[in-house]
Structures are given as structure tokens and as C-alpha cells.
Amino acid sequence: MREDAHGSRSGSRAAGAGSLGRWWQRSLVQEAVFGYLLVLPAIVGLLLFDAGPIVSSFYLSFTNADILTPPKWLGLANYTLLFQTDTFYKALRVSATFAFVAVPVSLVISLLLSVILNQNLAGKNVYRLLYYLPAVCSSVAVAMVWVQLYHPQYGILNWLLRLVGLPKLPWLNSTRWALPSVMIIAIWGSLGPQMVVFLAGLQGIPASLYEAAEIDGASRWENFLNITVPLISPSTFFLLVTGLIGAFQAFELSYVATGGGPAYATYTIAFYIFQCAFNFARMGYASAMAYVLAVIVLAITLIQFAVQKRWVYYE
Amino acid sequence: MGATRASIFKSRRLNERIVHTLSHLLLLLGAVTTTLPLFWMVSASLMQDWELAVYPPRWIPERLMWENYGRVFTVMPFARFALNSVKLAVLSTVGTLLSCSLAAYSFARLRFPGRDKIFLVLLATMMIPGAVRLVPVYIIFTRLGWVDTHLPLFVPSFLGGAYGIFLIRQFYLTLPQELMDAAKIDGCNPFSTYWRIVLPLGGPVHATLGLFACMGSWNSLMGPLIYLNSTELFTLPIGLTYFRGHQWAKVDWTGLMAGCVITVLPILALFVLTQRYFVRGIVLTGLKV
Numbered sequence: 392m393r394e395d396a397h398g399s400r401s402g403s404r405a406a407g408a409g410s411l412g413r414w415w416q417r418s419l420v421q422e423a424v425f426g427y428l429l430v431l432p433a434i435v436g437l438l439l440f441d442a443g444p445i446v447s448s449f450y451l452s453f454t455n456a457d458i459l460t461p462p463k464w465l466g467l468a469n470y471t472l473l474f475q476t477d478t479f480y481k482a483l484r485v486s487a488t489f490a491f492v493a494v495p496v497s498l499v500i501s502l503l504l505s506v507i508l509n510q511n512l513a514g515k516n517v518y519r520l521l522y523y524l525p526a527v528c529s530s531v532a533v534a535m536v537w538v539q540l541y542h543p544q545y546g547i548l549n550w551l552l553r554l555v556g557l558p559k560l561p562w563l564n565s566t567r568w569a570l571p572s573v574m575i576i577a578i579w580g581s582l583g584p585q586m587v588v589f590l591a592g593l594q595g596i597p598a599s600l601y602e603a604a605e606i607d608g609a610s611r612w613e614n615f616l617n618i619t620v621p622l623i624s625p626s627t628f629f630l631l632v633t634g635l636i637g638a639f640q641a642f643e644l645s646y647v648a649t650g651g652g653p654a655y656a657t658y659t660i661a662f663y664i665f666q667c668a669f670n671f672a673r674m675g676y677a678s679a680m681a682y683v684l685a686v687i688v689l690a691i692t693l694i695q696f697a698v699q700k701r702w703v704y705y706e
Numbered sequence: 707m708g709a710t711r712a713s714i715f716k717s718r719r720l721n722e723r724i725v726h727t728l729s730h731l732l733l734l735l736g737a738v739t740t741t742l743p744l745f746w747m748v749s750a751s752l753m754q755d756w757e758l759a760v761y762p763p764r765w766i767p768e769r770l771m772w773e774n775y776g777r778v779f780t781v782m783p784f785a786r787f788a789l790n791s792v793k794l795a796v797l798s799t800v801g802t803l804l805s806c807s808l809a810a811y812s813f814a815r816l817r818f819p820g821r822d823k824i825f826l827v828l829l830a831t832m833m834i835p836g837a838v839r840l841v842p843v844y845i846i847f848t849r850l851g852w853v854d855t856h857l858p859l860f861v862p863s864f865l866g867g868a869y870g871i872f873l874i875r876q877f878y879l880t881l882p883q884e885l886m887d888a889a890k891i892d893g894c895n896p897f898s899t900y901w902r903i904v905l906p907l908g909g910p911v912h913a914t915l916g917l918f919a920c921m922g923s924w925n926s927l928m929g930p931l932i933y934l935n936s937t938e939l940f941t942l943p944i945g946l947t948y949f950r951g952h953q954w955a956k957v958d959w960t961g962l963m964a965g966c967v968i969t970v971l972p973i974l975a976l977f978v979l980t981q982r983y984f985v986r987g988i989v990l991t992g993l994k995v
Binding site for chain 1: 725726729730732733736737739740741742743744746747750758759760761762763805806808809811812813816817818819821824827828831833834835836837838839840841842843844845846848862864865866867868871895896897900921924925927928931932942943944946947950959962963965966967969970973974977978981985
């Protein structure tokens with residue numbers, strides 16, 4: 392259809408070539424000039440805040456930049472130091488655990504809830520709204536509330552555990568439970584946004600497939616595994632890719648809820664980069680670490696794109 | 707024969723009803739889980755201090771301590787924080803909508819050399835974690851003398867952003883070409899086509915991006931943490947952390963919960979009011995993938 396429109400336009404241009412004004416009005420030149428003008432702010436932004444910094448931070452990662460003095464070239468020193476630093480490995484492990492546990496778990500929960508919600512149930516919109524609310528709230532406020540809910544002595548969660556006969560947990564106060572506790576907050580906040588995407592995807596699965604399977608005597612669970620899971624996979628893939636990229640940048644919840652503790656148990660790589668850059672004024676070192684993180688995240692993304700053929704169905 | 711069919715029908719109806727009831731129970735459990743912490747936050751913000759330190763925990767305050775809210779405003783310049791947050795959220799939202807929709811229209815609907823390459827570069831930057839940008843951007847703002855002002859927190863939003871441009875472009879691509887051609891025949895130049903035809907049609911999609919931008923600015927912690935030093939410039943989230951860090955001996959938790967409610971309530975209200983458009987916007991952009 393667009394090709395068609397293009398063709399008729401060139402025709403009218405030839406007809407009106409007599410006057411310069413009309414040529415301008417009809418021509419592709421006008422379109423191109425406007426095209427460039429309208430993207431200009433975005434290009435300036437791209438250069439100043441995206442592409443430019445991505446390039447210059449690569450340079451900075453080889454220097455001892457600290458804002459106050461002009462950066463001095465250090466060669467690979469930042470990188471070698473990084474790979475000898477214990478805190479770096481700890482932070483990396485925290486972030487990786489966070490990403491590879493919290494993201495899949497929340498995807499499973501939100502897919503199940505979406506499938507349940509996708510039936511013709513009363514109050515569908517109300518449920519969807521309620522599930523979304525946590526994602527709207529400031530993570531600072533959210534973290535502070537959860538700190539109270541997690542209180543070992545007076546917190547509601549331990550009270551609930553006791554109620555169902557389970558032992559109390561130390562939650563944020565122990566090295567073992569602190570990270571799972573932070574992950575629970577993150578999962579709680581991510582269900583709503585994921586469900587919006589899943590629900591939109593579920594609408595696209597033809598009902599006839601389920602009807603045909605029902606005639607063949609398939610159970611609901613079989614339908615879920617054989618029809619829903621494969622056909623929703625493009626949405627799952629999208630959420631997995633963006634979710635993992637996001638998870639490796641997680642920092643706010645630990646910053647507020649635990650300060651990265653106890654004993655670095657919730658100290659994420661983004662937290663470490665932030666502190667190196669702005670609390671310890673080691674900006675070159677922070678840039679090196681950010682680059683290592685970027686390479687890891689990029690590798691994970693590329694691997695996902697490479698293996699998607701095996702499990703993602705596109706019609 | 708007829709009887710068995712009727713009984714199959716009946717058992718299926720029964721089965722259906724059981725599934726529906728179970729579904730509602732599960733969904734209800736989920737909804738309680740997502741909203742309970744928020745309910746508790748409001749409840750705790752109206753409690754007396756000692757009520758937070760009793761076992762079994764309390765759900766409802768003994769009497770409503772509205773003075774918790776008053777205390778937040780007297781101990782801290784919380785009204786100032788709120789005002790700063792509103793200012794930054796409005797500016798960021800306007801900036802994001804303006805710059806992203808203009809660029810999206812250009813990428814989706816106008817032809818110019820290099821268009822697709824530029825767009826690809828823009829998309830590629832989305833895959834690079836934000837941490838990489840942190841230091842150089844900070845150096846730029848330091849050179850400009852913008853540290854400890856609000857400028858670094860809203861000026862970038864007037865210069866596009868890959869995510870927003872992508873989101874809106876997806877929608878602009880779906881508009882029929884005939885519409886653009888008709889506008890052109892009526893003498894519209896590319897900008898007036900955008901202004902008169904494209905912009906009014908994008909309601910739900912703009913609402914979606916606007917809401918994202920507003921939420922992003924309102925809830926942002928890292929930006930204010932990096933760029934703001936003076937208390938009178940603080941926004942609500944950083945004000946909250948300051949409020950807690952400010953008290954050495956004993957944290958005023960009920961006051962803090964009141965602060966949390968003040969931080970969360972406006973954006974929650976905005977979301978509830980606009981969520982209709984928001985959900986439609988997500989579907990329209992084909993974010994369904």
C-alpha cells in the first residue's frame with residue numbers, strides 16, 4: 392500500500408515541476424528536511440546521553456578518572472585490578488542469582504495468573520489493576536514498607552509463618568535469606584507489568600485451537616502445556632530478554648532495604664558501580680566494571696537470541 | 707442416550723463452575739498479596755509508635771494518628787520535596803512526549819537518507835546497561851555546572867529516548883497511508899500532518915508513554931542521589947531516605963510510613979485514573995510482540 396502511495400506522489404511531482412514552490416511542497420526534499428529536523432533533538436540526545444557516553448566510558452575505563460584531576464592513562468590496570476577484587480565477584484554473583492532466579496520465577500507466576508485471568512471472569516479489570524499497583528509505587532517507599540513486614544520479631548510475615556505452623560525466618564537480617572527476601576519484593580513488583588504483556592499475547596491465541604483440543608479430550612493442563620506455552624513464547628521471550636537486562640541493573644531495593652548487607656549478601660553489581668563512581672570517586676574503575684557488566688549482559692542477550700529458534704514459536 | 711448426554715452436559719457445567727470458583731480464589735489470593743503491603747503502609751502511617759512493636763502485629767490502628775502526617779511536614783521540608791517532585795515529573799513527561807513523538811513520527815512516516823540506520827543505532831543502545839553511561843553523563847553535567855540543580859534530571863527527557871521513540875513509532879506505523887496522503891493533498895506539510903492528524907490519533911499510546919515517563923521521574927532515586935546535594939532541591943524518594951538516615955538514635959517509623967503514603971498516593975491515583983488508556987495503549991503499540 393505504501394509503495395502505491397509513493398508511486399502516485401512521483402507522478403504528481405513531475406506534473407508540478409514548473410514552479411519552485413510547488414516542487415518544494417511536493418518533493419522528497421521537503422520530507423527529508425522535515426525528517427531530519429524532527430529527529431534532531433533525539434539525535435542530539437543519542438550523541439550526548441547514549442552513544443557518546445558509551446564510547447567515552449570505554450576510554451575512561453583505561454584511566455584513573457576521578458572528576459577533580461584530568462584522567463591519566465592506566466592501560467589495563469583497572470581491568471586487572473577488577474578481576475582480582477573479591478567484592479566484584481561477590482557483587483556479580485548476587486546480581487546473577489537475582490537475575491536468573493527472580494526473573495524466571497516471576498515469569499512463571501505471572502503467566503499462570505494471566506492464564507487464569509484470561510477466562511471470562513467477572514472483575515477481570517479490577518484484578519489487573521490490583522496486580523499492577525505495586526509497580527507504580529516508588530521502590531524507596533516499597534522497600535521501607537517491606538522492611539517492616541520482614542521484621543523478625545514484629546513483622547507480619549513471620550506472624551503468618553507461625554500461623555501456618557512454619558518456623559520464623561530472619562529475612563533481611565541473615566546472609567542466607569536477605570537476597571531471597573529482596574527477590575520477593577522485586578517479584579511482587581513485577582507481576583503486573585508482565586501480566587499486561589502476557590494478557591495481550593493470550594488474546595492473540597485463536598480459541599479454535601482450544602476447542603479442537605477439547606474435542607480430542609485434552610485436559611486443561613495439557614492445553615496449557617501444548618497450546619498456551621508454545622504460542623505465548625514470543626511474549627515470554629520478550630519479557631525474559633528485557634527482564635534479565637533490567638535485573639542486572641537492580642540496585643534501589645538493596646540500597647534502601649539492606650544497604651547491600653548483611654556482609655554483601657545483597658550488594659549488586661550496579662550498587663558497586665554506583666558506589667565506586669560517586670562515593671569513592673573512582674570513576675575509571677567504575678567505568679571498567681560497567682563495561683564488564685555490559686559485555687556480560689550483551690552476551691546473555693545474544694545467547695537468548697541464538698537459542699530462541701529452539702523454543703520460540705513465530706507464526 | 708439422551709440421559710447420558712444430559713449428564714455429561716451437567717457434569718461439564720459443574721466442572722466449569724468449580725474451575726471458575728478456583729480461579730477466583732487463586733486470583734483473590736494474588737490480589738491480596740499484591741495489595742496487602744500497600745494497605746499495611748497506609749494503616750501503619752496512622753498508628754502510634756508502640757503499635758509497630760507488638761506481637762501479634764496490628765492491622766488497624768487503635769486510633770487514627772493524623773499528627774504523623776503533620777510531623778513529616780514539620781520535621782522535614784516535605785512540602786518542598788513534593789513540589790520538586792511534581793515539577794520534575796511534569797517537565798519530564800512533557801519533554802518525553804514532545805521529543806519522542808516527533809522523532810517517532812519522523813522515523814515511522816518520513817523518508818530521509820540514513821533513517822533506518824539511525825533508528826537501528828538508537829535501538830542498539832537499549833541493550834547497553836545504563837551503568838555504562840553513568841560516569842560520562844555525570845562529567846558532562848559537571849562541566850556544564852549543572853550539579854546540584856534540577857537540570858540534569860529533566861533536560862535529557864527533552865532529547866528523546868530509545869524506548870519512548872520505539873513505543874510510539876510502533877503505533878504510528880499502523881496508521882493508514884491514505885490519511886497522510888489526504889493531508890498532503892489538502893496542503894499540509896509534514897509537520898502540520900503530524901500536528902493535525904497523527905498527534906490527535908495517538909491518545910492512548912501517548913497516555914501510556916506519558917504515564918511511564920511520569921512514573922519514572924516521580925519514583926527515580928539514582929538521578930537525584932547523584933545530582934542533588936541541597937536539601938531544598940530533594941525529591942520525595944530521596945527525601946524519604948534522608949528522613950530515615952537523619953535520625954541517629956531511633957527511626958520514626960510511623961512518620962516514615964506517612965512519608966511513604968505521601969510519596970505513593972499521587973502517582974497511584976494518577977495511574978488508577980489513566981489505566982484504561984494505558985492498557986489500550988500497550989495493546990495498540992503491538993507490545994504484545
